[in-house]
Amino acid sequence: MLSYIVRRVLEFIPTLLGVVLLVFVLFNIVGGDPAYLLAGKVSNPAQIENIRRQLGIDQPYPVQFLIFIRQIVTGDFGVSWSTNERISAIFATRLGPSLTVLVPMMVIGTVLSMAAAMLVAYMRGSLTDRAIMVACTVGQSISILVYIIVFQYVVGYQLGWFPVQGWGNGFTENLLRYSALPVLVLVVVTLAPDIRLYRSFFLEEINQDYVRTARAKGMGEARTMGIHVLRNAAIPVLTNVMIQLPGLLAGAFLVERFFSIPGIGREVILAVERSDFPLIKAVTVYVAIATMVVNLATDLLYKALDPRVQLR
Amino acid sequence: MKGLPRCIGIAALFLIWIAAPAQADNGKILRVTFQAAETGFDPVRISDYYSGTVIEAIFDPLLTYDYLARPAKLVPNVAASMPSISKDGRTYTLQVKPGIFFSDDTAFKGARRELTAADYAYSFKRFMDPANRSPYAFLFEGKIAGLDDLVAQAKKTGRFDYDARIAGFELPDRFTLRIRLNQTDFNFSHVLAFPLAGAVAREAIETYGNETNSHPVGTGPFRLKSYVRSSKITLEANPGYRDRTWDFAAGDNPADTAIVAQMKGKRLPAIGGVEISIMEETQSRWLAFLGRQTDIEYQLSELAGIFMGADGKLKPDFAKRGFSLDRSVDPEITYTYFNMQESIGGKPNPVGGFSREKIALRRAVAMAYKLEDQIRIIRNGQAIRAQYPIPPGVAGHDPAYRRGIPHDPRVANALLDRFGYRKASDGYRSLPDGKPLVLRYSSPPTEVARQFDELIKRSLDSIGVRVEFHKDRFPELIKLENECRLMMRGAAWIADYPDGDNFMQLLYGPNSKQSNNACYQSREYDKRYERSRTLPDGPERNRLYREMTRIMETDTVWMLADSRYRNVLLQPHVMGYRKHPVLHAEWLYIDLGQRPGT
Numbered sequence: 001m002l003s004y005i006v007r008r009v010l011e012f013i014p015t016l017l018g019v020v021l022l023v024f025v026l027f028n029i030v031g032g033d034p035a036y037l038l039a040g041k042v043s044n045p046a047q048i049e050n051i052r053r054q055l056g057i058d059q060p061y062p063v064q065f066l067i068f069i070r071q072i073v074t075g076d077f078g079v080s081w082s083t084n085e086r087i088s089a090i091f092a093t094r095l096g097p098s099l100t101v102l103v104p105m106m107v108i109g110t111v112l113s114m115a116a117a118m119l120v121a122y123m124r125g126s127l128t129d130r131a132i133m134v135a136c137t138v139g140q141s142i143s144i145l146v147y148i149i150v151f152q153y154v155v156g157y158q159l160g161w162f163p164v165q166g167w168g169n170g171f172t173e174n175l176l177r178y179s180a181l182p183v184l185v186l187v188v189v190t191l192a193p194d195i196r197l198y199r200s201f202f203l204e205e206i207n208q209d210y211v212r213t214a215r216a217k218g219m220g221e222a223r224t225m226g227i228h229v230l231r232n233a234a235i236p237v238l239t240n241v242m243i244q245l246p247g248l249l250a251g252a253f254l255v256e257r258f259f260s261i262p263g264i265g266r267e268v269i270l271a272v273e274r275s276d277f278p279l280i281k282a283v284t285v286y287v288a289i290a291t292m293v294v295n296l297a298t299d300l301l302y303k304a305l306d307p308r309v310q311l312r
Numbered sequence: 313m314k315g316l317p318r319c320i321g322i323a324a325l326f327l328i329w330i331a332a333p334a335q336a337d338n339g340k341i342l343r344v345t346f347q348a349a350e351t352g353f354d355p356v357r358i359s360d361y362y363s364g365t366v367i368e369a370i371f372d373p374l375l376t377y378d379y380l381a382r383p384a385k386l387v388p389n390v391a392a393s394m395p396s397i398s399k400d401g402r403t404y405t406l407q408v409k410p411g412i413f414f415s416d417d418t419a420f421k422g423a424r425r426e427l428t429a430a431d432y433a434y435s436f437k438r439f440m441d442p443a444n445r446s447p448y449a450f451l452f453e454g455k456i457a458g459l460d461d462l463v464a465q466a467k468k469t470g471r472f473d474y475d476a477r478i479a480g481f482e483l484p485d486r487f488t489l490r491i492r493l494n495q496t497d498f499n500f501s502h503v504l505a506f507p508l509a510g511a512v513a514r515e516a517i518e519t520y521g522n523e524t525n526s527h528p529v530g531t532g533p534f535r536l537k538s539y540v541r542s543s544k545i546t547l548e549a550n551p552g553y554r555d556r557t558w559d560f561a562a563g564d565n566p567a568d569t570a571i572v573a574q575m576k577g578k579r580l581p582a583i584g585g586v587e588i589s590i591m592e593e594t595q596s597r598w599l600a601f602l603g604r605q606t607d608i609e610y611q612l613s614e615l616a617g618i619f620m621g622a623d624g625k626l627k628p629d630f631a632k633r634g635f636s637l638d639r640s641v642d643p644e645i646t647y648t649y650f651n652m653q654e655s656i657g658g659k660p661n662p663v664g665g666f667s668r669e670k671i672a673l674r675r676a677v678a679m680a681y682k683l684e685d686q687i688r689i690i691r692n693g694q695a696i697r698a699q700y701p702i703p704p705g706v707a708g709h710d711p712a713y714r715r716g717i718p719h720d721p722r723v724a725n726a727l728l729d730r731f732g733y734r735k736a737s738d739g740y741r742s743l744p745d746g747k748p749l750v751l752r753y754s755s756p757p758t759e760v761a762r763q764f765d766e767l768i769k770r771s772l773d774s775i776g777v778r779v780e781f782h783k784d785r786f787p788e789l790i791k792l793e794n795e796c797r798l799m800m801r802g803a804a805w806i807a808d809y810p811d812g813d814n815f816m817q818l819l820y821g822p823n824s825k826q827s828n829n830a831c832y833q834s835r836e837y838d839k840r841y842e843r844s845r846t847l848p849d850g851p852e853r854n855r856l857y858r859e860m861t862r863i864m865e866t867d868t869v870w871m872l873a874d875s876r877y878r879n880v881l882l883q884p885h886v887m888g889y890r891k892h893p894v895l896h897a898e899w900l901y902i903d904l905g906q907r908p909g910t
Contacts (some may be wrong), residue, residue: 014814036794040447041805042706042827043794051445083351084525085541093541141745149595157599164599167543167593258593262543270349275787 004311005296019073019288023050024065027277033057033273034081055081061153082274087282097167098263101255102248105186110241113191117147117198118221119231122225132195135150139192144185151185165260171182177203182259186252197240200231208232233303241254246290340583340904342886343606345591349542349629352525354517355508356438359447362590364507369547369586369897371510373528374432374489375501376408377810377894379901380563380571382706384810384893386501390427390511395504396540401496401846406504408432408487415535418521424552427531429489430513432843434474437462438512441472449505450826453810456480457492476664492817498848500810507895515803527905533581533900547899555842558888558901575888575903579677582888582903595868604908608889609881613694616879620692620885624877634884634908643705643893644806645698645815648681648753648768649830650674651799660751663799666867669744672731673777674868677751678717679724680775681822681871690763695874699871701815701861703875705850705893708857709814715872716865721774728775734822740778752799754782754789764785764802796831802873803829810894812857819864830869831849837863885910 035051036043052058062306065281071077075088097201156164162181168174177249206229214224264283269281302309337382350363352735355371358364376389388394412427414420415622421712440453441445454460458478466472466599482490496827503509516529521902531554534547558575575582589606591597594614601609612619619630626637650663663674687695699814702709732744743749753768755761765781774777784792792798805827820841821833840856840863847853864870880891883907892898 030785032785033791036790037785038447042450043447044826045794047445047449048794054443054445058604083541084522086355090541099592109699152599153326155601160603162869163605164603165596166589205597228342258596260543260589260596261811262746274439286597 001027001311005300008296012289015292016072016285016288019284020068021065021285023281024061024068027280028064029063031067031274031277031280033279036082037275038265055111063088065237071281071283077278078228079297080271080279081276082270087278088097089137090279091286092266094262094264094267097174097261098256099248100171100174101182101186101261101263103254104175104179104246105183105190106241106244108183109187109190109194109285110237112187113194113229114190114198114237115196118225118230121199121202122221124203124206131197136196137193138190140196143199144254147185147189148254151181151188155184156181164260167259169260178259178261182252182255184263186255194240198237200237202229205229231305238301238305239298242294242301246287258283279291313833316750320623338440340585342583342586342608342902343589343901344586344610344899345589345597345600345606345610347590347592347594347597347611348589349592350545353528353536354444354445354447354524355435355510355512356441356448357525358508363394364546364897366536366545366588367510367528368507368532369534369899370528370536371507371512371534372412372427372532373503373505373507373509374408377505377892378560379892379895379898380565380890381890382563382565382893383707383709384503389505389874391504392780395501397501398692401848402489402493402849404500404504406489406491408489409554410487410772411555412531413552414529414531415515415552417513417516417519419513419516419529425515426514427511428486431487431513432489432825433483434514435511436470436481436509438517438878440541441468441474441727443472443679448506448508451506451509455493455495455497455503456498457494458691462758472593494662496846499811499813502811502814507810508531508898510546534586535662537585543590546585547582547588549581549688553581555751558582558724561900565890571690571888571890575901578667578903583899586899603764604883607883607886608902610878612879612881613692613876616692616694617680619881620879634887636882636884638880638882638889638891640878640891640893641696641704641875642806642877643810644804645701645703645806646802646875647698647702648800648802648872648873649870650868652830652832652867653796654871656797656799661799662743664749669731669733671868672727673733673749675717676775677772677777678685678868678871679727680721681717681719681771681778682874683871684717685767685770687874688766690760690767691874691876694879696877698872698875699850700866701818701864701872702857703807705808706807706812706815708854710814710854710861713858713861714860715854717868724775728777733777739776741776749777751777751779752782753779753791754784754798754801756786757783761802793829795824798829801829807894812853813845816844816857816860820858832864832867833868834863846883 035048035057036057039047049058056064069271079086080090116132121131123129152164155161163178167178211224211229214228253269255261256263256266257269267279268283299311303311335549340682346362346364348360349364351358351360352363353367355367358367372390373387374389374391376824378385378387389431390409390412392409394407395404397404406430408427409612409696414425414427436452436456437459438444439449439451440459442463452459456479459480462473462476462478464669480492482492484490499689510530510532513529516527517524518525526539535550537548538546558578559581560572562572591600594612597609598612598615600606618628621627624639626635629840652660652663652664653661655661662671687693687697699715700710700713704711733741733749735741750774753765755765769779789798789801793801805815806820818827819830819837820828821831821838823834824831837860844853844856878891880889882889885907886902886906889898
């Protein structure tokens with residue numbers, strides 16, 4: 001097991017180097033020269049040169065790339081080019097709000113979609129199954145923007161159940177008051193595709209011999225579905241959930257923008273708009289590392305859930 | 313008898329209490345929104361509108377503008393009076409009022425810190441310190457005697473010497489500042505009233521180092537209470553703010569009389585604080601306003617048709633709910649420029665140069681442009697046609713002037729025919745020498761830019777001129793523009809200060825590769841511009857501006873387009889609000905009544 005983990009960790013290095021190289025090339029080719037944005041409405045060549053020197057983008061590309069590598073190794077990505085705020089401070093202050101919305105969304109969404117998927121898989125071919133599948137197909141076809149606009153207008157403004165936007169100072173207030181509507185929207189948005197996907201996982205398991213055997217031996221339906229089928233279907237469900245985890249780092253930028261949540265997703269959009277490379281670099285690297293770590297953790301969890309799985 | 317002095321004392325205290333204007337009411341918190349995130353609150357490090365608005369509320373420039381007078385009128389702020397200007401327009405002398413203090417801060421180590429003239433000299437120097445890379449350095453660059461030498465020295469040594477004495481900033485005593493300019497400039501007072509030209513305290517700047525963007529310490533009416541970057545900014549009334557009462561005369565707007573009646577004699581600021589939420593999305597701002605979660609909403613042009621009739625007034629159902637609307641035209645112009653150089657990057661430029669056929673082509677394009685469609689479709693009716701390069705509300709604007717280039721595709725076609733731009737069988741014209749005629753219009757890849765592209769295409773199709781579109785990211789467009797490498801592009805300019813010079817410099821030859829994005833070089837224009845800079849606002853300068861406008865029109869450097877409306881929606885309990893053309897933090901001058909349901 002230990003040698004497997006060490007080998008996988010060593011494999012992180014070339015993968016990360018590839019990501020870093022790609023980000024670096026993309027920013028320098030596609031990103032545009034931030035000096036012209038920072039110079040303001042009137043600039044002259046001397047000012048542009050001064051800004052480029054201060055940002056370090058007047059250096060040759062290999063030097064800039066080495067600085068990037070050093071930043072990854074030290075974990076110090078410096079300061080934002082547009083606000084002068086430390087990148088570490090941006091993560092420290094923005095991750096909390098993002099997670100306050102995204103963790104409840106993921107937990108509630110996963111529980112609800114698994115329960116619904118198990119139900120429709122169990123009732124496959126029935127009117128309920130067909131109705132829910134049609135609803136999921138329709139629901140999946142609608143843009144998240146429509147959900148946000150409709151929920152904000154109807155639930156937030158017309159019914160007045162939740163604030164239409166905003167963010168407070170305390171965790172409880174944010175979790176119970178300000179996160180409620182964004183979480184509701186995200187859960188509704190993710191339900192449709194997740195139910196369809198998880199239904200297929202459950203259906204695959206329901207048709208397995210061990211289920212037929214369990215039923216033949218007189219095991220109750222609740223026990224068959226709730227323990228045996230659920231446990232085996234949990235492996236692909238777990239994969240799906242784990243794949244989504246690194247995304248938490250990048251936040252759900254649309255929801256954060258519409259509901260004025262000071263999260264990391266909104267910050268990333270601002271960074272792209274302002275060509276704020278230090279923040280873009282940091283987010284990309286952290287998401288890449290998180291993805292690799294989560295993939296490793298998923299494989300280890302497979303082993304824990306299903307002893308038949310061999311780690312090689 | 314023993315109780316008599318006590319009674320007299322109580323009566324005296326009561327009289328003082330009723331005679332003194334009330335202090336800021338800390339319970340009155342104004343709630344507003346910004347539609348984009350701020351970048352910080354260090355006056356020299358920012359260039360965005362939103363950060364500038366907060367800075368205006370925290371810092372004090374020497375001069376400011378009368379709240380109600382239109383066009384904007386300069387008045388003293390922390391200066392005891394308007395500056396004394398020497399006859400040659402090169403020396404400005406100002407007295408800072410004594411007894412004004414910075415808001416308390418740990419940088420002052422428990423002592424009260426009085427504002428002095430040296431604070432302004434220091435603050436102005438900061439704009440030019442290369443380490444600050446200030447976007448507004450151009451306000452001081454080349455103007456103050458000796459300041460540019462300090463910059464040159466800083467570039468050599470890597471350190472800006474703030475202690476070095478220069479001829480441009482003389483401090484005869486603690487409260488006197490004498491500014492010596494390199495050239496005659498009777499309009500430098502506008503720079504002294506520029507909201508970012510407020511005084512910072514050197515101790516605070518040195519204490520906070522790289523964190524000055526989040527630790528503003530000023531002498532203004534508000535101070536920063538809490539700050540969640542890009543999300544929420546909370547200001548509170550500065551308890552140490554100097555004694556100031558609302559005392560403005562009504563201007564030419566009929567609504568001013570009611571404002572004066574509501575506000576006269578109130579202690580400023582009348583409100584206890586401002587809570588600013590950053591809401592990028594229009595729907596969020598609109599619903600928050602309708603749900604009475606915000607008090608003032610500044611930016612709802614996209615939704616103007618919902619709450620406003622074609623007459624520019626609130627629709628009856630909104631008026632019935634007590635909302636009110638403050639509508640004004642921003643001091644800005646939008647325009648499309650032609651690159652006036654004969655060639656771009658070594659290739660011939662079909663729209664550049666001063667030959668008669670080049671002028672005819674530019675004139676025809678300008679005549680073909682469907683400006684009415686721009687205002688009706690793209691601006692949603694929320695703009696007026698710009699007639700003059702200096703917009704209304706700005707000193708030097710000529711309300712009688714009418715642009716000399718009408719929309720007339722028929723005449724435009726005739727003009728092109730006459731100068732040899734012949735149409736081929738595909739309906740598109742060629743150059744007089746028979747080579748293909750293709751114009752190149754540059755724009756960023758945004759939804760609004762795409763609408764402009766379509767309008768340009770339709771307009772030029774009407775005269776048989778082929779156009780191709782060059783799409784690029786905004787920073788790249790600016791870069792190419794600064795190198796005079798774009799053929800045509802739409803641009804906008806909003807007043808930094810309400811003086812015509814701020815607009816007329818956009819076509820001054822030496823400003824090519826800076827603000828003169830058409831790279832226009834006209835000896836006649838430049839000669840008049842240079843003369844205009846030596847004159848104060850007045851008939852002689854206005855005459856020069858008219859002549860310069862005619863020269864620019866004759867050469868057809870720009871297709872002058874429009875100036876946009878700013879529609880500000882107010883909740884019923886907001887008192888005394890009137891949008892100022894250049895001040896943005898009107899929060900100092902307003903009050904809040906009882907909120908419905910409280």
